[in-house]
Amino acid sequence: MKALLPYFKRERWNITWAIVSVLVVAFATLWQPHLLQQVLEAIIKKDNDTVFNNGIILIVLAVIGIVAGIINTVYSAKIALNVATDMREDLYKKIQTFSYGNVEQFSASNLVVRMTNDINQVQQIVMALFQQLTRIPILFIGAFALAIMTLPNLWWIIIVMMLLIVGVSAFSFTRMGKYFGSMQGMVERVNTLARENLMGIRVVKSFVQEQNQIKTFSESSDEMRDLTIKIGNLFSILMPAFFLFANLAMALTIYMVGGMITEHPTYLAAVTSFISYLMQILFSIIIGGFMMTFASRAVVSLGRIKEVFDTKPMLSFPDVPEEHLAGSVGFDHVTFTYPGDEQPTLKDISFEVAPGEMIGIVGATGSGKSTLAQLIPRLFDPDSGEVTVGGKDVRDVNEQSLRHAVSFVLQRATIFSGTIAQNLRQGKPNATLEEMNWAANVAQSAEFINRLDKKFDAPVEERSANFSGGQKQRLAITRGVIGKPDILIMDDSTSALDARSEKLVQQALNKELNGTTTFIIAEKISSIIKADRILVLDDGQLIGQGSHAELVKTNPTYQEIYQTQKALEEV
């Protein structure tokens, strides 16, 4: 809850208005029974004037109550929206300072949930806070105090009623608490079964297991149903019990007043207002209970948001002037472990690459190829050893210098919604049409872009659904080369291209970007066969480097990979 304070400070005037108006509402609600009591007394005394005056006051008070209620809603909504919007913006800015390790640690989808659902929870609770949470304690305390003032002798009836309510609630909620624990597990089990059957529907059908699956699912579903009913039964007790206690308290009050009526004749008029206060106490307790469960959810959300705010970026860039970095890359005894892993993913890797070289990287899945590539643009820092670009440790250069020097094209091509040109300009702001054409020709994307009505201004839909996998990869390559980077890293980024297009891309890269140092990570030997040098990785270690001709003779791991891919017979 502390995390909200700075935001509340900014809203202090809105908050003042919201609280003042809610106080007016509470006052109007609480004062009505008191005025009623005076009217009743006046009726007994046949005092026409008092009845008339109090009647007018009653109506004016109610109208003020309505207006105050509306004002309160407007200001509560303002506060809730301002807090949520500002917090969302701060959260987004915070995430933008994250290094890639942070994003992976939270996972992108998890961060999205915090930005959307959790912020929404906070908005709801802030709104409720100023509409209800402040009103409930005021109403409760006010009604309690006024009730005692009205019939001082009967204060104990209120206490007994409250004790009974608390007792019943405690009884059912402790019971329910136990059930809720097992409920969570059952919900997960049922959802898992549904999801597995959904994704594996072809498996279930082809193995003719529909009936068995239905049986398994029904058993879990029935278990969940039985528990749901148990919880429902406990809930069923609450409301009738609460109202019974309140009504019995009411009856007891009237009965007690009957006994005292000759000593305190004025109590006759006071009974009704006392009962009204009793009911207000009851409603405050019920609404307060609901609010508590509501608030506990919001506290969880706030905790999750705070976790993001409290996260420090895993790495930061030094504040040094921007400089041009040459295309050389060096790894000097680099060891790297992912946060949370026990085993290092890269072990003592050393190699040097001269500007303009084309380097292939091969190895089995999980051998550390992508990890190695990610250290060059400094998405992560090594545990030990040093990564250099242009002869300088990447930890000593300015972020922009590194971004200008290194371009990274990923296997999973992310193209943002908007236009093609907007995406390409992410690689080079202010890129001209000429430059876009050049890059599209290199990446072999010109062929399909030119077929689009609006060419580079053609729209990209959400999730780039209007482009095929191969087209997306080619667009990503176009974005990667448009800035003519000194270093280009292609992480399996031609996997969805057919063999012919892939060859054309490589030829164009050789011709148009021959000053660029290129790293190509690939599953297929054919993608890197022409590289100046190939690095072979196995289980995080660099176990060989050389040209294809050399490795195929000397390196057993490389030979094994090659064997699985080469033709049966030489043609």
Next chain:
Amino acid sequence: MKDLKNAGKFYWHYLKRYWLTFLTVFVLLGFATYFSVKAPTYMGKAIQQLAEYLGKWMNPMTRKAASFDAFNHTMVIFVLLYLGNAATMLISSLLLSQVSGKSTGTMRIGLFRKMQRMQVSYFDQHSDGDILARYTSDLDNIFNAMNQALFEIIMSIAQFIGIVIMMFNQNVELAWVTMASTPVALILSAIVIQQAGRSVDRQQDDIGALNGYINEQITGQKIIITNGLQADSIKGFEGYNQRVRQSALRGQIWSGILNPLLQGLSLLNTAIVIFFGSWLVLHGSLSQAAGLGLVVVFVQYAQQYYQPITSLTSLYNMIQLAITGARRINEVREQPDEVDPADGKTLDGLKSKILLDDVHFSYLPGKEILHGVNIEVDKGEMVALVGPTGSGKTTVMNLLNRFYDVDSGAITFDGTDVREFKLDELRRHVGIVLQDPQLFSGTIADNIKFGKPDATDDEMIDAAKQANIHDFIMSLEEGYQTPISDENSIFSAGQKQLMSIARTIITNPNLLILDEATSNVDTVTEAKIQKAMDNVIQGRTSFVIAHRLKTILNADKIVVLKDGDIIEQGTHQQLLAEDGFYAELYHNQMVFD
């Protein structure tokens, strides 16, 4: 309106078997309402009797006649009425909790049953998340509405009617006064609900756009970081965020205002009733004591009068969600089932050949995928399907065990059209290894025995050995009893594939369809999987859908598909000699120059 009708049908279907329970609940709640609206009159009566008692007691002449008997009698009835009210409420609430629990349970199982009967095309056309949401949020919404709203709706309506009747019973003039503001309240509520609906729609549009932006940007955060686009990304975000601030404010105000408004109106109404009631007492023909009692009773009614309207409006959202939920589940219920011939033939193993005879097929009308495909496979042969993405090779697999049916032409087993067999019968003889092998929660043993739950452990171990996964399983602490699930798998992508091969081997199918894995598996692992596949193929008729040519060089027949047509057919050697499409594909993929 159509939604409402559909929802009505849906709930009728699931709730009609509980008619007796509902009838009981209605009767009980009728009593509950009677008790709760009758009680205030006894309270009024008690006050009146006290006033009369006081009047007599104050007058020394009549003090002796003053008696509590009538008052005590009223109090007893008063308490009994509330006890009756609590008991009837409790019982009906318990009954409804049974109904909502049981009926959502039935809906959930019904949905699952339906899913198992439905055509595969539905799953191909809808995202998993969308279908799964029907199990989670839609059923939750329905349950919440039944559990809370149902009770409150019945109760509110009953209470409203009860209060109105009682008021007219007590005093017609005051009854009219209490009800006078109703049209105002209803009109105001309608306006607010309508405005709220409109502004919340706009708010949801803007929030949707904002969430879409957030989702896309953060999912693509790697690109943002490597291209240094953080500042641009924040700028884009601010635009969306400010728009939400504007539209959500309107939405929140309109949707938040109804409750305080109705509470305020209730306050005002009570004030008017007090005012007018006391005027009536002072200027009317009522005795003072009776008038006092009447005002007390009507204050109670005035305070309760708006309660039903307030709770109905606050349930509006919940009901809306339950109607949407019903529509979405109904949508699934109305999907066509798989076509299983009524007196389908049994299949007793493949005797001579499988024939694809001039097969035409389209997923969407007008967009034909296969244009007259002919393939003949003799028993025991291995046929490989080769071709670029979108050529239709996976489609052929979909047709063989009738995930889809041909538009025209036919697929026959020993001369019998596959559509004439019993569906289960056909699928028992066709084994499939899929590209993305789904495993199920349970033990490893459960998963291998998936297609043949009564298999012996020896059969299971034999299958695992043939699939080259036995040694790995034995290296696990709990061996075959190790619990697994698809999400939390101890298997690598390659081992998962081997598991799915073992699962297929144990069912000993006549015809095998193998769809090769393309992703997440490097070529060395792929070679290991290949060995296991060779074990299964041995001695069986098989279709292999090949993505990498290396695996199918020994096929008896290679069928090359392009854009839905067979363009080449023959053995590897024959096709190389033809020097056509296959030969080029082969050179590009396999020959390093």
